[in-house]
Amino acid sequence: MDMSTDNLDIIQFFVSMLIVGIGVALLATGMFTAYFGAGKSQKIGFALLFFGIITIVLVYLMTKGGVNAIPNQFDETMFMNALISGVSALSGMIIGMFLILFVLMKVDTVDDLEDLDLEDLEDLDLDEELKKLEEELNQADDDEEKENNGNDKPEDEE
Amino acid sequence: MNTTDLIMSMGSVGFMLSMFFMGLLISYYGSSKTRTVGFVFLIMGAALAFAISPDPGLNYFADTSFMNGMLAFVGGMIGGIIGIVVFLVAIIKS
Numbered sequence: 001m002d003m004s005t006d007n008l009d010i011i012q013f014f015v016s017m018l019i020v021g022i023g024v025a026l027l028a029t030g031m032f033t034a035y036f037g038a039g040k041s042q043k044i045g046f047a048l049l050f051f052g053i054i055t056i057v058l059v060y061l062m063t064k065g066g067v068n069a070i071p072n073q074f075d076e077t078m079f080m081n082a083l084i085s086g087v088s089a090l091s092g093m094i095i096g097m098f099l100i101l102f103v104l105m106k107v108d109t110v111d112d113l114e115d116l117d118l119e120d121l122e123d124l125d126l127d128e129e130l131k132k133l134e135e136e137l138n139q140a141d142d143d144e145e146k147e148n149n150g151n152d153k154p155e156d157e158e
Numbered sequence: 159m160n161t162t163d164l165i166m167s168m169g170s171v172g173f174m175l176s177m178f179f180m181g182l183l184i185s186y187y188g189s190s191k192t193r194t195v196g197f198v199f200l201i202m203g204a205a206l207a208f209a210i211s212p213d214p215g216l217n218y219f220a221d222t223s224f225m226n227g228m229l230a231f232v233g234g235m236i237g238g239i240i241g242i243v244v245f246l247v248a249i250i251k252s
């Protein structure tokens with residue numbers, strides 16, 4: 001594998017996609033803020049949208065030959081390869097994420113519901129359970145009172 | 159490397175990245191059931207990474223174009239992050 005950094009392709013691929021990435025992010029966030037924002041933030045959204053459009057149009061013109069600002073960085077064939085690489089990797093990541101979410105949703109919901117024993121819940125008599133709890137609480141209170149009385153007696157005798 | 163090879167190789171890299179890192183997260187933070195699934199994802203991601211890693215035996219991925227493709231992907235991601243940082247700074251400062 002050719003890992004030498006004196007190969008100009010490396011700079012061409014990285015720099016061109018860096019600028020495209022900035023342009024796309026500005027465009028997306030600008031659209032979002034311009035639509036949902038109000039007042040000052042909406043104006044910022046329009047500014048971001050404007051700069052995003054300008055960046056992408058400049059990249060397009062530099063690639064297609066309209067503007068020769070950085071001629072070495074935007075060769076059309078290499079730029080298309082870089083764009084295809086970036087979009088493919090992003091698509092692969094999205095597919096992987098969807099697969100993971102799909103599997104996780106299946107595992108969590110279906111298995112947990114199967115584990116629940118609904119027959120036990122149906123057999124429960126809530127009134128009886130409440131009575132039992134009340135009796136236990138009353139017993140605990142009585143025991144505490146007896147203990148307190150027992151502790152008070154010696155002091156009274158003195 | 160032609161366009162189809164580029165799409166296949168870079169798509170595999172993206173798939174491997176999400177599998178590996180999501181598997182790592184799920185196997186660490188997941189509950190008893192999801193943890194098992196997380197380990198499966200982690201193993202799948204590691205196996206894919208091993209297959210993709212630049213090995214002279216696997217000419218499909220051991221190419222300058224593949225390295226350039228990786229650089230393009232990293233460049234695009236960094237560019238996207240810079241764009242979002244610019245957006246956040248603009249909103250916070252306003």
